[in-house]
Amino acid sequence: MATIKDVSRLAGVSVATVSRVLNQNGYVHEDTEKKVLNAIRELNYIPNDVARSLTKKSAKMLALIVPDITNPFFNELARAVEKVTQLYGYATILCNSDDTPANEKQYIHALKQKYIDGFILATNTLSPEEIQQLDVPVVMLDRTISSTIPTVASDNREGARMAVQFLLNQGCRTIAHIRGPLELSIADERCQGYLDEVGQADWFQPDLIVNGDFNLHHAADAIHELLDRHPDIDGIFAGNDIMAMGALRAVQKRGVAVPDAMQIVGYDGITLGGMVYPELTTVAQPIYEMGLLAARMLIKLIEKKPLDVMHYKLDVELVQRGTTRGSANQP
Amino acid sequence: MATIKDVSRLAGVSVATVSRVLNQNGYVHEDTEKKVLNAIRELNYIPNDVARSLTKKSAKMLALIVPDITNPFFNELARAVEKVTQLYGYATILCNSDDTPANEKQYIHALKQKYIDGFILATNTLSPEEIQQLDVPVVMLDRTISSTIPTVASDNREGARMAVQFLLNQGCRTIAHIRGPLELSIADERCQGYLDEVGQADWFQPDLIVNGDFNLHHAADAIHELLDRHPDIDGIFAGNDIMAMGALRAVQKRGVAVPDAMQIVGYDGITLGGMVYPELTTVAQPIYEMGLLAARMLIKLIEKKPLDVMHYKLDVELVQRGTTRGSANQP
DNA sequence: CTGTTAGCGCGTTCAG
């Protein structure tokens, strides 16, 4: 591996000059620039990132920490983030915290040792105070925890309302909700949206809401119990697509026809929803756009540019497919 | 952030001594060691990874490059790899190449700038020569491309045989195979295993084999065409679970009952296979074990320790579930 | 416009 010294020697200039053409700062004569460029090409020189990081105290690198890399939602997010960061000359590293605080902290500390420039957190394990203490730029994605930390999320409550309204319009008489983890704000908001629509209905009962922990198998189990208690349920709004798939699986196992006897709507709009049969009707978040926005915000933060918006709340869209009636995609 | 200098000052010793207790090499008096340790604790000192990497020309870091991070197979692999590397004091970074050579090369070069110590490649885009030229330790995972590069894979041919044999035992009369990409050795081997079992059967025809590119939607499309041509097919062996899910989806869409009128077996044993209904019968690879082995091999390679085995070929196991008959998990 | 020089934080001889 050639070093900047080799280049300077071959070009007959000082290392400072080479550094200048490399970073395009300071004045440098056209002719000497050419000489340097030639030397660089000839030696196939590539600057050493580690040395550079050491002096700049920055690795041009940021991390996206997600709770579950298996969840396609986060993969789609990761793509978007990577796209932006690449554009701005940053590297992205993807970390799976498994929703465990210890893992998350481990990653964060390990990466801080490497002069990481910032984090996008799609996780929920750190308190606002802990994040503040990190002393590194942070953007929260799909989780709101503090007004002082920049955030990108979708309009969860409105999205939930849309879903439930749609189920009512499709003729559902008794709609259950399978919600996400209790501590999670997005799960609360989606539950609120459900309550907005049906909380006052004469058939409504609090135990139509069950917890599925954003987990497929928990959701499936919860649905089985729920249907044992309330055989009259003919609509399910799930707090995310994974749970909707769990519900679908449970319902199918009981031999109940979807969407004829039971309609299901999820939330997220992950591609996996199109992989099951019938395809999942869902409230689609603009996942890619959320990733783009979060990455741009973080980079602005890192480069100390002003943020025009601190908290994004993006619009969602109802995607009608096979688990509800009246769609072209229906069985 | 405290530096080694701060520590040395507080402890009243030289930086060299601090370095010695940090790395536990060289002689150092018990008492001075205590002083140093105390200073370290007091200052909450953590050595700077970047500076360390610069002198050691190693970042204690390795990368796992996978073609599709959305595929749960690779996630399970990633967990295993991370587990081992952590144990040995290495950091792991997970990269998604999207099966594009350009992406893969981009990652590799970016990481080489950061003094990465080695790669585990679960991809297929680089030629053996290109890998050799990288001048960095590499282990191939689930792909064999050259006898000189260490490899971890499962016994694909035998696994495929098991799957097809099982379908025959379950009473299938006409078994199709939906295979993976043509250039992929593992796809070839699984196809061979299929041919081993049924290539001589009187009902066999070459066009019972179709290409699904390890992709769910391609697989679904291919199955539709196939069933139009051969309505008599009553068994499908898919080259991986994702394609098996595509096949399942296609079959269900046609209103064919699984497993009564059609039985399906996949390959891989990803958890996703348990998330659809009916649950996928599959040939399970020891995914976790494969990840462990690959990581251990790579670390041995990096630390220039001898490898006792260059090419691992692991046993697989048939997991009977709902897409074949006669299982407890059947509908 | 260009070269010299002093760090960045740490590891490592090589004398003591």
Added chain:
DNA sequence: CTGAACGCGCTAACAG
């Protein structure tokens, strides 16, 4: 056993 000094490869003043 311990410390002084140099080097890893690069950037950033500061002179010229």
